[in-house]
Amino acid sequence: SQTIHQWPATLVQPVGSPLSLECTVEGTSNPNLYWYRQAAGRGLQLLFYSVGIGQISSEVPQNLSASRPQDRQFILSSKKLLLSDSGFYLCAWSDLTNQPQHFGDGTRLSIL
């Protein structure tokens, strides 16, 4: 069966520090991968999605970037975090038949 892993579960970072959040999927090949941000437990905002290695589409211009160095690995990064980057970050995957997206358990990011 397929599983998705996100880490860390929680992260506290100072303003201006870099960020790297990692997501990996097991049990499937060539998945579509997604990064979302959720503020205040509501509303899922799609940040990036990827249909293959090195293929990244950005939905919202912002302080973040994404990379997909391997087929089942998706990384969310920032060079300098802003206070407004605080939130709950969720990774998701779907297969090539575009069936439903499945989410990881997220990373709670707090910027101080």
Added chain:
Amino acid sequence: QQQVKQSPQSLIVQKGGISIINCAYENTAFDYFPWYQQFPGKGPALLIAIRPDVSEKKEGRFTISFNKSAKQFSLHIMDSQPGDSATYFCAAKETSGSRLTFGEGTQLTVNP
């Protein structure tokens, strides 16, 4: 531009009652409508989904009703239980592509 409108924002139901959450969409290219359930601190989990070729789908206590002409769909939770207390999101996907458009979520509280 909000393409999927969800209501109500919050809902309080007594144990054993029926919970009803409604969603409306505008994009006629949507052809897949999933519902997600999210508990605090966790990622959304797929609950039930429907395609527009059927008007109703039932899985246990959860039922989706779909009205294609009105471009509306709803989630009914029969015999609601305190364990159903969570945030529920409706979503929609276009025929082409894998991106989901989410509603803003409904926070359901089932009182014992």
